[in-house]
Amino acid sequence: MKIKTLFFGITSDLIGENQLDFVIENNLSIKDFKQFLIEKHPSIENINSYAIAVNEEYAEDDLILKENDVVAIIPPVSGG
Known part of the structure; x- marks a missing residue:
């Protein structure tokens, strides 16, 4: 199944892209998707240590991804 992944902050610098599409197996949890990444x-x-959102809602590790979900990878923000 196809999952769109959005990268924010430092993650977009580390990956070199703002978004990527991945084809993954069915019934993959957020925890498993993080390992895949x-x-x-x-x-x-x-x-x-990053926040993960699926379809614009924060997600826990046990959430199972579905076809065409949009996953956002959001690193911690620091500033002063």
């Missing part, structure tokens, strides 16, 4: 792009090894 680390395998494809080791530069985002800290993904477990």
Whole structure:
């Protein structure tokens, strides 16, 4: 199934793209998808400290992705 993934902040710099489409297996959880992303792009090894949103709502690791979901990878924001 096809999943659109949006990258924000430092993640877009690490990946080199603002968005990518992935074809993944059915019944993949957010936790499994994060591992999939680390395998494809080791530069985002800290993904477990990032917020994940699916279809514009924050998601927990046990959420199962569905066809055409949009996943946003949102790193922590710092500033002063």
